[in-house]
Amino acid sequence: MEPLSHAFKERSVWALQDETLQVALNRAKDGFAVKRAKAVGALPEFESLRDRAVDIKNHTLENLDHYLERYADAVERSGGKVHWASSAEDARRIVVEICQASGARMITKGKSMVGEEVGVNGALEEAGFEVVETDLGEYIIQLAHEPPSHIIVPAVHKTRGQIADLFHQNHQKYGLTRKLAEVPEMVNEARQVLRDKYLAADVGITGANFLIAESGTSVIVTNEGNGDLTCSLPKVHIVTAGIEKVVPTAEDASTLLRLLGRSATGQDMTTYTTFTTGPKRSGDTDGPEEYHVVLIDNGRTTMLGDQFREMLRCIRCGACMNHCPVYGAIGGHAYGWVYPGPMGSVLTPLAVGLKEAGNLPNACTLNGHCAEVCPVRIPLPDLLRTLRHREYQLRLGLKPMRWGLAAWVWFTTHPRIYRMGTRVQARMLALLAGRKGRFRRMPLAGSWFRGGRDLPAPQGETFMAVWQRRQRGKG
Amino acid sequence: MSGGREQVLAAIRRSLGRGALGADARAALDARRGATDSEPLLPKLPKGTSAQVFRDGLEKVSGTMSELTALDEVPGAVAGYLAGHGLALEAAVAPSLETLDWAGAGITPSVGPTRGGDFAGVSHAWRGVAESGSLVLLSGPDNPTSLNFLPDHHLVVLRAQDLVPHLEQAWAALREQGEEGWPRTVNVITGPSRTADIELTIQLGAHGPRSLHVLLVD
Amino acid sequence: MNPGADSVGAGAGSGADARPRVALFVTCLANIYRPNVGLAAVALLERAGCTVEVPLTQTCCGQPSYNNGDLDGAAKTARQTIEAFEDFDYVVAPSGSCGGMLRDFPRLFASEPGWQQRARAMAEKTYELISFLTDIRGMTSVDAAYPHRVTYHDSCHGLRALGIKEQPRRLLGTVRGLELAELADSEICCGFGGTFCVKYPEISGRMVSDKAAAINATEAEVLLGGDLGCLLNIAGRLGREGGRVRVYHVAEVLAGMADVPGLGDPRQPKGGS
Ligand code: SF4
Numbered sequence: 024m025e026p027l028s029h030a031f032k033e034r035s036v037w038a039l040q041d042e043t044l045q046v047a048l049n050r051a052k053d054g055f056a057v058k059r060a061k062a063v064g065a066l067p068e069f070e071s072l073r074d075r076a077v078d079i080k081n082h083t084l085e086n087l088d089h090y091l092e093r094y095a096d097a098v099e100r101s102g103g104k105v106h107w108a109s110s111a112e113d114a115r116r117i118v119v120e121i122c123q124a125s126g127a128r129m130i131t132k133g134k135s136m137v138g139e140e141v142g143v144n145g146a147l148e149e150a151g152f153e154v155v156e157t158d159l160g161e162y163i164i165q166l167a168h169e170p171p172s173h174i175i176v177p178a179v180h181k182t183r184g185q186i187a188d189l190f191h192q193n194h195q196k197y198g199l200t201r202k203l204a205e206v207p208e209m210v211n212e213a214r215q216v217l218r219d220k221y222l223a224a225d226v227g228i229t230g231a232n233f234l235i236a237e238s239g240t241s242v243i244v245t246n247e248g249n250g251d252l253t254c255s256l257p258k259v260h261i262v263t264a265g266i267e268k269v270v271p272t273a274e275d276a277s278t279l280l281r282l283l284g285r286s287a288t289g290q291d292m293t294t295y296t297t298f299t300t301g302p303k304r305s306g307d308t309d310g311p312e313e314y315h316v317v318l319i320d321n322g323r324t325t326m327l328g329d330q331f332r333e334m335l336r337c338i339r340c341g342a343c344m345n346h347c348p349v350y351g352a353i354g355g356h357a358y359g360w361v362y363p364g365p366m367g368s369v370l371t372p373l374a375v376g377l378k379e380a381g382n383l384p385n386a387c388t389l390n391g392h393c394a395e396v397c398p399v400r401i402p403l404p405d406l407l408r409t410l411r412h413r414e415y416q417l418r419l420g421l422k423p424m425r426w427g428l429a430a431w432v433w434f435t436t437h438p439r440i441y442r443m444g445t446r447v448q449a450r451m452l453a454l455l456a457g458r459k460g461r462f463r464r465m466p467l468a469g470s471w472f473r474g475g476r477d478l479p480a481p482q483g484e485t486f487m488a489v490w491q492r493r494q495r496g497k498g
Numbered sequence: 499m500s501g502g503r504e505q506v507l508a509a510i511r512r513s514l515g516r517g518a519l520g521a522d523a524r525a526a527l528d529a530r531r532g533a534t535d536s537e538p539l540l541p542k543l544p545k546g547t548s549a550q551v552f553r554d555g556l557e558k559v560s561g562t563m564s565e566l567t568a569l570d571e572v573p574g575a576v577a578g579y580l581a582g583h584g585l586a587l588e589a590a591v592a593p594s595l596e597t598l599d600w601a602g603a604g605i606t607p608s609v610g611p612t613r614g615g616d617f618a619g620v621s622h623a624w625r626g627v628a629e630s631g632s633l634v635l636l637s638g639p640d641n642p643t644s645l646n647f648l649p650d651h652h653l654v655v656l657r658a659q660d661l662v663p664h665l666e667q668a669w670a671a672l673r674e675q676g677e678e679g680w681p682r683t684v685n686v687i688t689g690p691s692r693t694a695d696i697e698l699t700i701q702l703g704a705h706g707p708r709s710l711h712v713l714l715v716d
Numbered sequence: 717m718n719p720g721a722d723s724v725g726a727g728a729g730s731g732a733d734a735r736p737r738v739a740l741f742v743t744c745l746a747n748i749y750r751p752n753v754g755l756a757a758v759a760l761l762e763r764a765g766c767t768v769e770v771p772l773t774q775t776c777c778g779q780p781s782y783n784n785g786d787l788d789g790a791a792k793t794a795r796q797t798i799e800a801f802e803d804f805d806y807v808v809a810p811s812g813s814c815g816g817m818l819r820d821f822p823r824l825f826a827s828e829p830g831w832q833q834r835a836r837a838m839a840e841k842t843y844e845l846i847s848f849l850t851d852i853r854g855m856t857s858v859d860a861a862y863p864h865r866v867t868y869h870d871s872c873h874g875l876r877a878l879g880i881k882e883q884p885r886r887l888l889g890t891v892r893g894l895e896l897a898e899l900a901d902s903e904i905c906c907g908f909g910g911t912f913c914v915k916y917p918e919i920s921g922r923m924v925s926d927k928a929a930a931i932n933a934t935e936a937e938v939l940l941g942g943d944l945g946c947l948l949n950i951a952g953r954l955g956r957e958g959g960r961v962r963v964y965h966v967a968e969v970l971a972g973m974a975d976v977p978g979l980g981d982p983r984q985p986k987g988g989s
Contacts, residue, residue, distance in 0.1 A: 024936030036918050047697070054698050068541045080531040088510045089519055089527050095503070101679065107502030109509070159704055160695035176695060183697050208908035210693060210701045217705060222614060225531040238680045248647050248706025255643045255683065266506065272532040273669040278539065279663075294559070294632040294692055295706065298684035306639040309611040310682045320506050328513025348905045352922045370887075386916050388909025388923075389783060390872035408783060415785030428781055435775035436796050442772070449748045460957050461980040470914035474907070474921030479749070479963075479980030486754035487746045490770050 024142055025468055027359035028371055034357040035386070047180050048354050051173075058289025059396065066285065076282055076399050079275045080336035084327060090236040090269045091318065097239025101316035111141035114319045118143050118228065118261060120148045121315050125259045127152060127225035131217075133243060133250035134158035135175055136229025136339055137265045137319055139361045140374070143228065155220045157249035158242055159213055166193050172355030172363060175287050175341040180354050183209070217249070227253035227311070230457030231264035232283065232338070233276040234316075240300040241316065242276055244283065245295045251297050260299065260311040266318050267335040270438035273298075282398035286340040292387055317477035322374055330409050334369050336399040343393035343403060358383060365393035365403040369410065377414050384410035384421075442487050447479040456480030510559075538666045541629060548628040548661040549714060555631020556712060559689030560702060565711040572655055573603035575713050576620055579653060590616035590649060594640035611642035612649060619649035619707075623656040626667040626712075630688055630694070633712065634668050637683035646685050652707035654687075658716045738766040739804035741842075743814045743876070745944040746965075750979065757810040757845050764853040770801040776815040782824070783910050791824040791831075798834050806852070807842040810967050811943050812874020815844035819877070829966035844874055846942060847968055850883040854939045856890070860972035863893030867936035868966070869927070869950065870902045871943035884942060884966050890970060897934040901927075908949040924953040931961055940966045940977070944986065951979035 026035065038044055063069050083090055086285040106121075108114035122130060130152050132138065135258075144165075147154045156165040160177035164170065166189045171177030178186070183206060190212055191202045202268055203209050227252050231241040241262045243250045254260045270276050280324040303310030326335055344350040344364025355363030360371045360380070368383035384407040393403045416422050434441050456462055462478040465471075471478055505640065512515055519527070532538070543551050553563050559654040564575055572595065580587050591607040597662050625634040633654050637643045639656060646652060662668055665686065673678065691706030702708050746753040754770075761768045775796060781789035781983045782891050798821065809815040819842050821835035849855040868888070874880040888896055907923025909915060914920075927950055931939050939954070939961055941947050951963035962978035976982060 030915070035916065039918055039922055050698060061697035066541060069541055072541075075534060075539050085514065085529055086519070087514070087602070089524055090508045091507070093528075100608040105503075107506045119526060157705065158695070159693045163695065176698070177519075178695055179698070181696075186696055206696045206699045207701055209696055210704060214703070214705055218614060220987070221705075240684075241678055247693045247695075247704035249704070251643070251647050251685070252705055254615075255647070256581060266510075267849075270533060271527075271530070273672075274538045274666050275532045276666045277669070281541070288694070290688075291555070291558075292686070292688040294687065294689050296686040297689070298680065298686070299682065300680040300683070300684075301682060303682050304638070307637060307642070308639060309642045310637060318506065320509060323827045324506065324513050327510060328515070338644050348907070348923050351917075352919050352926075368802055386912070386919065388872070388905050388907065388912045388920075390905035390909065391641055391876035392872070392903070392905065394546045397877055408785070411783070411785035413545065413785070413788055415787075417511065420785065424784065427785055428786045428789055431776070431780055432786070432792050435778070438773040438775055438796070438800075441775045445744070445748050458983045460977060460982045461952070463956075468914075470917045471918035471952075474913060474924065474949075474953075475956060476921065476924060476949065477955040477980060479948055479955065481749045481950045482751055482976070484751055486742050486751035487770075489751045489755065491772075 024139070024146070024361065026375040026379050027369070028358070028375060028383060031357060031359055031382035031386060034355045034359060038353040038357045040282055043182055043185065044354055045178050048351060049180055051179050052351050055288070058284060059342060059345070062285040062289040062291060062348045069285070069379055072281055073398055073400055075278050077336065079270060079278060080399055084267065084332060084335055087266065087269070087327065090271055091266060094234050094236040094239055094269050094317070097237065098301065098316055101239050103239065103301045103316060106315060106317045108317055108321070111321050112413060114141040114263065114317055114321065115143060115146035118263065118316050119146050121259065121261055122147065122152055122226050123150065123349060125226060127259065127264065128356070129153045129155070129220065130225045131155050131157050131220055131253045131257065132161070132255040133229035133245065134161050134177070135228065135263050136361065137230055138228065138263050139171060140187040141319060142214060143263065145447045155215055155217070155224070157221065157253050158245070159210065159247060159249070162188060162213060162217065169281070169358070172190060173341060173344060174362065176341055179212050180356065221252040221256050224257040226259040226261060228261045228263060229254050229256040231262050231268050233279060233333060233347050234264055234269040235276055236269055236271050237299055238273065240273070240298045242296065242298050243295050244280070246294045248295050251295055254297070254299055255310055257313055259315070260302070262316045264316065264318060266320055266323050272319040281338050283338055286342040286396065286398040326373060326464055330375060331369065331406060336401055337366055338399060340398060342396045342398065346392045346396050348390065348392070349388070366405070369403060369406045372410055377410065377417060379412050381419050384414070442485070448484045449485045450483060451481035454482050515609060540666060543629060543663055548663065549658060551628040551662055552626055555629065556689070557631070559631060561689045561710040561712060562633060562664050563714055565714045565716065567716050569598065569715050572713055572715065573598050573605055575598045576653055577603040577605055579711055580618060583651065585617050585651070588616070589618040589620050590645055592641045592645055593619040594622050595655060597619060610648045611644045613644070614648040616649045618651040619645035620653045620655065621645045623654050624660065625671065626656045626661045627665050628661055629664050629670065632665070632686050632688040635685045635687065636681045638681055643683050645686065646687065647706045650691070650703065650708050651711065652709070653713060654709045655713045655715060658714055721936065723902040724985060727858060736766050736805035738768050738806045738808050738841045738890040739801050740768055740770050741774060741801065741807055741809040741814065741818065742770065743809055743944065744813045745948065746810055747802065749948065750944060750965065751972060752976055753810050753965040753967055756973045757808070757964070759971040759973065760832060760845065760849055761808065764849050764855050764915060766853070770805065773800040777817040779910055782817065794821050794824050794835065795831065798831070798838050802834055802838045802861045805841065807838060808845050808848050810845040810965065812844045812871055812878050812880055813943050813945060815842060816873045816877040818842040844878050844880055844899060844942065846884045846887065847878060847880050855863045855887065856886050858890055858970045860970060861892035862969050862974060864937045865895045865897055865935065866940050867897045867899045867934040868902060869899060869906060869933060869939060869941040869946060871941055871946045872905050874942050875903060880942065884961070887970050888940070889967070894969070899934055900930050906946045906950050910945065924949050928953045928957060928959070932959060937965045940969060942966050949977055955980040
């Protein structure tokens with residue numbers, strides 16, 4: 024999709040003013056964090072599992088070529104076909120070609136973040152296919168023509184009323200004309216509509232949470248069962264996966280699974296963890312006849328070679344955004360691309376460029392909550408700071424900011440002048456504030472006050488001045 | 499398409515700052531027990547028999563379970579379940595369970611895969627995982643995957659001797675089956691289908707079964 | 717309780733460390749905004765058996781540069797700080813954020829081994845004030861009275877980079893008359909974030925108003941914290957809302973020096989406290 028990250032500032036302000044969105048965000052805020060904390064608290068081995076997970080991912084990345092080859096060979100042995108896509112464009116073309124070759128008309132999709140990343144849906148629709156998202160959240164945003172606002176709960180920004188309206192508008196054509204109000208009846212109606220799609224689909228496309236090298240297996244994790252219907256009913260199953268998804272063995276995947284569910288939704292184990300290997304075997308009475316895997320690079324090999332390799336450990340659990348106060352305030356759409364929150368603020372500038380997405384790494388207080396909960400210990404704040412450094416080196420930031428920083432560095436390396444300057448500043452501000460002890464506004468400092476806060480005034484003297492006087496008094 | 503493969507692999511090697519690994523290095527990687535080359539780190543299970551721990555895990559995710567003493571009791575238990583839920587005594591049954599005396603329990607079985615018309619599906623689990631109350635089902639001619647997902651009620655026969663503490667033991671057992679390797683699909687199922695996609699309200703039966711019932715046979 | 721003397725446990729008074737020379741890194745914000753925090757820090761350190769010195773050539777920890785991508789600028793400021801502080805037994809700052817930055821100095825000198833070594837040596841003896849008192853000096857109680865209901869905000873850098881959580885609570889628990897009402901979401905960022913708060917004022921404003929709401933919900937009279945940046949932000953919001961919650965740095969209360977107006981309070985002390 025076309026990134027809108029350059030408009031982050033405006034979009035974040037809209038988001039703050041969008042009352043419906045704020046209702047939805049407030050609902051999400053505590054839920055995830057509390058559930059995760061509970062699940063993590065109940066597993067004493069959680070921290071050691073995190074260490075393990077880091078080791079698993081690091082080792083695999085260091086030998087990524089080997090494990091991908093092992094994986095690809097195993098897929099081919101099981102009767103599947105592996106396609107390698109260097110770019111988003113390659114990936115789109117490959118998927119479209121497979122669908123065309125199979126003579127498909129209707130395609131169902133399980134949730135795939137990499138699919139969103141490379142824009143699979145758009146390409147398929149352009150090629151004339153009917154594409155139906157089957158994850159309920161993805162289905163809702165597909166009806167709304169919106170990108171996901173969360174990587175686990177794509178429609179978390181929508182309220183029940185908005186969803187009822189969407190269903191009402193879009194389900195008339197199936198003869199479902201009653202406007203619904205309650206969650207269970209909405210889920211049921213979607214189930215009914217999508218059931219027919221599953222059964223009619225010619226191709227099913229899923230993502231992959233993990234790829235297992237030893238057996239050529241791809242793993243998907245869902246709660247709804249939509250992924251399973253997508254990959255088992257149509258006669259062609261296509262898996263789209265980033266190359267960083269591979270792990271050596273099923274045991275390695277199991278370690279990561281223990282972290283994934285707990286970090287994402289606070290579940291010990293997600294409802295359906297499905298391991299698919301190749302097409303249906305001879306004698307099987309169901310399952311697809313063709314099995315394709317599209318392995319997607321799209322910038323990942325670049326990350327592998329620079330300071331952002333650690334980001335490739337990401338297992339897309341969403342914990343970082345669930346604990347991010349900025350995400351909690353503005354939701355996912357303000358970020359303007361596929362991946363929101365802390366992980367998105369690292370990935371988006373790397374994918375679409377710092378010129379487009381320079382705001383994202385800056386829109387962070389570096390409070391560190393994301394890194395604290397990241398199951399694979401990605402140092403997200405450090406990576407964001409590294410992006411800020413890159414931005415500074417490329418001279419992409421605002422000019423006044425650069426001048427201000429240069430002046431500050433000069434000031435801080437001239438201590439006498441620093442002492443004098445701060446003394447004058449403290450005195451002046453205290454005088455100007457007068458009895459009130461704080462400012463309600465101040466020229467040149469408008470941004471502080473735009474945050475809806477006063478500025479407390481200094482006490483009047485600097486500490487250095489008080490201290491020096493005290494030392495003289497002693498002497 | 500093999501051009502794509504070489505291109506991606508070359509990019510990886512460039513970023514890793516090395517060429518392709520030699521045969522020895524690759525053999526050494528193949529010889530490892532997984533990425534960390536160590537025993538898997540297995541969480542300690544709560545006290546109790548595996549059946550108890552399994553049941554607790556299953557019930558935590560809204561699954562239910564009855565314990566039977568012999569395989570013969572399965573049709574009767576299924577009939578009891580169906581009647582208890584006000585359902586007709588019909589079920590789509592996995593071929594592996596075909597030989598049970600369904601008629602004796604008053605059930606009309608349809609044996610084989612389903613296309614969605616069945617309210618209840620009965621299949622058998624290859625392993626049960628105590629740690630999480632999960633079922634491991636293998637696809638195959640005798641156990642079609644569609645039974646696991648299309649019916650509203652999924653009933654699963656699990657033998658007590660097939661309970662393992664962790665998922666890892668299931669993988670070890672699968673590896674021992676050798677040559678044949680993995681079936682097309684291994685479903686690890688932990689509770690009935692659910693969604694929280696509308697206002698984060700948990701709702702069972704999103705696309706898959708609304709309820710999951712385990713028949714544990716001693 | 718032993719009136720007149722703060723109790724200092726086993727950590728203090730042993731061997732060469734008997735009376736360590738501690739350099740106070742006062743921080744820009746305490747220097748300019750709130751000298752009382754610096755004075756409180758000195759008082760607490762002296763009561764913990766330290767000889768306190770204040771290097772005159774100190775300025776800023778360099779976070780504005782570091783966090784805005786100007787690593788060379790941050791390194792320049794850091795050299796200044798290292799030269800001023802490296803000769804002391806300890807470096808102590810009344811801020812988890814600045815203290816954490818000093819500890820991060822070695823990262824700035826990846827390509828200058830000489831400086832990196834000096835940075836590392838200094839980082840290893842750098843502490844945030846309250847955790848230094850409890851963890852290094854073994855302080856277990858203070859001799860102070862503060863008969864108020866207070867709540868406490870855990871500033872993110874202190875909490876996550878330095879593991880400061882129960883140390884201030886432990887000492888606050890020994891303040892006579894003080895009642896601590898825990899703040900819901902005390903570990904959630906207040907929205908300050910250095911230049912973040914002026915680059916994205918609307919987002920920052922939302923975060924701090926959430927924080928203010930949580931503070932008001934505790935019905936505390938006073939908010940305490942260990943970092944002036946966060947406290948200025950929160951006090952600014954509480955003031956804008958016209959609330960009655962006063963704001964102090966935790967050191968001011970522990971040192972018995974919270975007898976001046978709080979952050980953003982009118983010049984005359986409120987009431988008679
Ligand atoms: S960065 Fe970490 S916390 Fe965020 S989605 Fe990835 S794995 Fe999860």
